[in-house]
Amino acid sequence: MLVISRKKSESFLIGNNIEIIVTDIGSDRVELGIKAPKGVPILRRELLETEKLNREAASSVPEKGTVEKLKKMFGGKG
Amino acid sequence: MESAAENKVLIHFPNGIYGFEGIKDFILLQEDENKVIWALQAADKDYPSLVVVDPFMVASGYSPALTSAQKSSLGNPEPEDLCYLSVMVIRRRLEDSVVNLKSPIVINARRRTGMQVILDENDYPVEYRPFHKQKCGGQETCS
Numbered sequence: 001m002l003v004i005s006r007k008k009s010e011s012f013l014i015g016n017n018i019e020i021i022v023t024d025i026g027s028d029r030v031e032l033g034i035k036a037p038k039g040v041p042i043l044r045r046e047l048l049e050t051e052k053l054n055r056e057a058a059s060s061v062p063e064k065g066t067v068e069k070l071k072k073m074f075g076g077k078g
Numbered sequence: 079m080e081s082a083a084e085n086k087v088l089i090h091f092p093n094g095i096y097g098f099e100g101i102k103d104f105i106l107l108q109e110d111e112n113k114v115i116w117a118l119q120a121a122d123k124d125y126p127s128l129v130v131v132d133p134f135m136v137a138s139g140y141s142p143a144l145t146s147a148q149k150s151s152l153g154n155p156e157p158e159d160l161c162y163l164s165v166m167v168i169r170r171r172l173e174d175s176v177v178n179l180k181s182p183i184v185i186n187a188r189r190r191t192g193m194q195v196i197l198d199e200n201d202y203p204v205e206y207r208p209f210h211k212q213k214c215g216g217q218e219t220c221s
Contacts (some may be wrong), residue, residue: 030139046196049204050181051097054194057167058098068173071110073209074136 088121089185095194096181096212098126104192106130106163106185117162118183134207138178143199144184151193155186167205176205 004012011021017037025030034042085108094101096132103121114135119127131141142162150154168175179202185192 027080046180046204047096050178050194050196053167053176053178053204054095054097054126054128055163056186057128060168061127062105062129062168066172067109067115067170070115070175071112073113073172074114074131 087190088191089118089192091192092193094099095183111208112212116176118163118165129168129181130183131177131208133162133164133177133179133182137179137202137206139169140179140202142182142184142197143198143203145198146195148184148195152186153189153191154182155188158215159186159188161185164206172205173209175209177208178204179206180204 005021006012008022008025010071011019011033013019018040019035020032022030023033036042087106089106091104093099093103093105096121100200101120105119105121107117107119109115109117110144111128112131112135116130116132117127118130152160160185164182165178166175177196180200181194181196182206183192183194184197
């Protein structure tokens with residue numbers, strides 16, 4: 001993985017037409033500006049992961065008795 | 079959730095949920111008397127049906143923070159009208175099952191509408207393992 005260091009308001013390019021600009025730096029997060037052609041999808045990673053997890057959840061039908069087992073496993077907390 | 083006594087409630091999701099944006103109506107079914115485990119099923123068809131759990135019961139210390147935009151999308155509910163549920167992926171080895179704490183399904187119980195939100199202010203994992211001892215991200219300690 002390429003790691004580059006940038007200061008506030010500095011930027012870098014990906015290919016010819018995508019530019020990422022550091023617009024603000026806080027104590028534990030950075031704010032980025034993205035200039036990209038209209039058709040380029042920009043998604044936060046958590047969103048993709050959430051989509052994937054929802055699909056996995058929908059495709060894994062629990063076996064019979066699973067709820068009973070889970071109930072016991074959650075038992076102390078319920 | 080106030081309507082839990084009926085154990086079966088129709089919830090409208092104006093934007094669906096992630097990965098199932100086209101499905102706007104789900105039925106929420108109570109699966110156990112402790113109200114930890116629920117099923118969220120498409121109202122008009124068999125698929126998708128998801129197991130969802132009460133995140134506060136599976137991850138102690140869970141304290142999700144909604145942005146004002148998210149609250150507004152939910153119709154600015156009173157805090158007591160908000161209900162949170164987390165999608166669970168049940169794995170073959172049940173101990174490996176995961177719960178999405180980062181993107182809870184949030185329901186406005188008064189209006190019976192819901193949306194799946196991504197919590198920007200909280201460092202919770204998308205794949206939290208409730209049956210493994212672990213920290214649940216940031217300073218928060220869950221179980």
